[in-house]
Amino acid sequence: MASTPSPRTAATTLQNSLLSSSSSSSINHNKPSNLSFLHASSNSSSLKLVHSVSASFSPSNSSSTICNVLKTVESADISFSNARDLDGVVSIPKPIILVSEKLGEAGLDLLRSFGNVDCSYDLSPQDLCAKISLCDALIVRSGTKVTRQVFEAAQGRLKVVGRAGVGIDNVDLQAATEFGCLVVNAPTANTIAAAEHGIALLTSMARNVAQADASMKAGKWLRSKYVGVSLVGKTLAVMGFGKVGSEVARRAKGLGMHVIAHDPYAPADRARAIGVDLVSFEQAIATADFVSLHMPLTPATKKVFNDDTFAKMKKGVRLINVARGGVIDEDALVRALDSGIVAQAALDVFTVEPPPKDSKLVQHENVTVTPHLGASTKEAQEGVAIEIAEAVVGALNGELSATAVNAPMVPPEVLSELAPYVVLAEKLGRLAVQLVTGGSGIQNVKVVYKSARDPDSLDTRLLRAMVTKGIIEPISDTIINLVNADFSSKQKGLRISEERVIVDSSPEYPVETIQVQISNVQSRFASALSENGNISIEGKVKYGVPHLTRVGSFSVDVSLEGNLILCKQVDQPGMIGQVGNILGESNVNVSFMSVGRTVRRKQAIMAIGVDEEPNKDTQKKIGEVSAIEEFVFLKL
Numbered sequence: 001m002a003s004t005p006s007p008r009t010a011a012t013t014l015q016n017s018l019l020s021s022s023s024s025s026s027i028n029h030n031k032p033s034n035l036s037f038l039h040a041s042s043n044s045s046s047l048k049l050v051h052s053v054s055a056s057f058s059p060s061n062s063s064s065t066i067c068n069v070l071k072t073v074e075s076a077d078i079s080f081s082n083a084r085d086l087d088g089v090v091s092i093p094k095p096i097i098l099v100s101e102k103l104g105e106a107g108l109d110l111l112r113s114f115g116n117v118d119c120s121y122d123l124s125p126q127d128l129c130a131k132i133s134l135c136d137a138l139i140v141r142s143g144t145k146v147t148r149q150v151f152e153a154a155q156g157r158l159k160v161v162g163r164a165g166v167g168i169d170n171v172d173l174q175a176a177t178e179f180g181c182l183v184v185n186a187p188t189a190n191t192i193a194a195a196e197h198g199i200a201l202l203t204s205m206a207r208n209v210a211q212a213d214a215s216m217k218a219g220k221w222l223r224s225k226y227v228g229v230s231l232v233g234k235t236l237a238v239m240g241f242g243k244v245g246s247e248v249a250r251r252a253k254g255l256g257m258h259v260i261a262h263d264p265y266a267p268a269d270r271a272r273a274i275g276v277d278l279v280s281f282e283q284a285i286a287t288a289d290f291v292s293l294h295m296p297l298t299p300a301t302k303k304v305f306n307d308d309t310f311a312k313m314k315k316g317v318r319l320i321n322v323a324r325g326g327v328i329d330e331d332a333l334v335r336a337l338d339s340g341i342v343a344q345a346a347l348d349v350f351t352v353e354p355p356p357k358d359s360k361l362v363q364h365e366n367v368t369v370t371p372h373l374g375a376s377t378k379e380a381q382e383g384v385a386i387e388i389a390e391a392v393v394g395a396l397n398g399e400l401s402a403t404a405v406n407a408p409m410v411p412p413e414v415l416s417e418l419a420p421y422v423v424l425a426e427k428l429g430r431l432a433v434q435l436v437t438g439g440s441g442i443q444n445v446k447v448v449y450k451s452a453r454d455p456d457s458l459d460t461r462l463l464r465a466m467v468t469k470g471i472i473e474p475i476s477d478t479i480i481n482l483v484n485a486d487f488s489s490k491q492k493g494l495r496i497s498e499e500r501v502i503v504d505s506s507p508e509y510p511v512e513t514i515q516v517q518i519s520n521v522q523s524r525f526a527s528a529l530s531e532n533g534n535i536s537i538e539g540k541v542k543y544g545v546p547h548l549t550r551v552g553s554f555s556v557d558v559s560l561e562g563n564l565i566l567c568k569q570v571d572q573p574g575m576i577g578q579v580g581n582i583l584g585e586s587n588v589n590v591s592f593m594s595v596g597r598t599v600r601r602k603q604a605i606m607a608i609g610v611d612e613e614p615n616k617d618t619q620k621k622i623g624e625v626s627a628i629e630e631f632v633f634l635k636l
């Protein structure tokens, strides 16, 4: 027997729907597809995995506006097939995790206990693209470039990229977000290793350790050539006062150095606490004897050390870089070394890694180099491997990792509480879009949450993302999830606004009702228009199950499971029987029925939940019932 999932499982299942998997009608437009994936649905107590869904869809222009493709949505062929094992539980194949660079054993063990791990080091970009469509997760260090091409080649399967380290400049985050792929990193485990390497480079550079060692090994004994400089009392400028930078500062203080730092985002009190003055960029570079770089590589920091900046430095300054090669204009550094502005440089990182063998910078006699070893201690690599394995496994389980780089962090307890509302939000979005007449064009959607809770304590990002998913996923060529919902809606020219209305009910429940309104469109079912001319549907969660409670200005009450027929009719006896008979004759099973009316004996809306899709003939017969003014069949 299928057991009732625990709240944790429920939250995880929900997160899968939010993050890692497609839901009931996810469709890959790029090629007709037959996909198997998890679908979050609800029963009275909690969420269950219920369906494997196969969907086929013809290609469409992904840049088309919603109006151009609504007709296609209406004719999409979506078929459901259960994929349960003997216990009625969906069997899920183990995820495939590609590890493209050396990772510590403890992390690999953790990954192996969860999925099938493919350690393929030194893949060419072409080989990576060829493999990636078979992988659910990819773990990299700094050597693998995770480009847009990689996400394209993944064809929607890649759910998470784990960066076993800090810097994510080798991952195209924009592309990851567009493709709905979560990126997580391991930001803490290599901090000390990087800081210690920075100090190692600082001290060995000051005393010419590497050069002296090389010359002795070449049979020389050059004591006067390698006279060094002392550190005590010298000024060190730490550029980027984050995790590594502050640990370098702490250690340099211990060496008796005067430490200043530049970081536009660092709090002054944190610097002051370890006796470091935060100063401007200009002041830092103009006064320092040693400059140590610890900022990330971003568009703002690219080549920030260039001819102009070197010209402003103290003559004879010494430079250490354990951050990223790209923050330095390397040609300018060679010029600064040649002119003596920079007396020495100690570099662990390079614009291109490995740098060309004939690199003037690497070969320069006043430069000490290491091949990106900052994070390479046994301890750091074990720590990083565990940190990233946990983050990737969590992400594959649908959890939103605390180290997510391109998605909001949502605590598990919030996810668990919102679980049925998230399903409701997606279904309302899916219903609302089907009520729009093909070709009308959707630009403005408003989601109204009625809740007894203080608006500040209600996190609606998940709900908004799921309404968005319901609306645009059927016409999108990518899976929509929490990572890419906002991006995808903007790209399609869709403006989704939100309103929170405080109601006088129990704050025990996060949301009383969710209403989805679509304005300035025509509807296939005129009764779905409210007084102000907007398509408007509203739902609520009852006993854990999402229900449709309002269509236009009519109240209804039907569980949002299976499919739905909405009929507008004259309010008169016998209507339920007539329509029920027609459906029964064609073997369409009715799961729920509800009638809502505005004025007695005048007009009513009948909402009928059906397990199967009525064929054209059956739909025609319903339309021919004289008291029925209009009706629409909607897929949930």
Ligand SMILES: NC(=O)C1=CN([C@@H]2O[C@H](COP(=O)(O)OP(=O)(O)OC[C@H]3O[C@@H](n4cnc5c(N)ncnc54)[C@H](O)[C@@H]3O)[C@@H](O)[C@H]2O)C=CC1
Residues within 6 Å of the ligand: 166, 167, 168, 187, 190, 191, 194, 239, 240, 241, 242, 243, 244, 245, 262, 263, 264, 265, 266, 294, 295, 296, 297, 300, 301, 322, 323, 324, 348, 349, 372, 373, 374, 375, 376
């Ligand atoms: N060589 C190696 O093996 C390693 C290199 N790293 C690199 O070191 C860098 C720092 O790492 P963490 O300290 O862990 O990161 P972090 O995020 O804790 O610190 C980075 C700091 O740089 C600051 N920053 C951003 N833009 C800046 C700017 N324009 N000017 C000055 N400061 C700026 C941020 O406010 C932040 O405080 C990263 O680029 C990372 O990739 C980290 C670990 C190992």
Ligand SMILES: O=C(O)C(=O)COP(=O)(O)O
Residues within 6 Å of the ligand: 141, 142, 143, 164, 165, 166, 167, 168, 190, 372, 373, 374, 375, 376
């Ligand atoms: O964590 C970082 O940012 C690093 O640069 C470490 O890189 P690596 O994992 O050793 O290739």
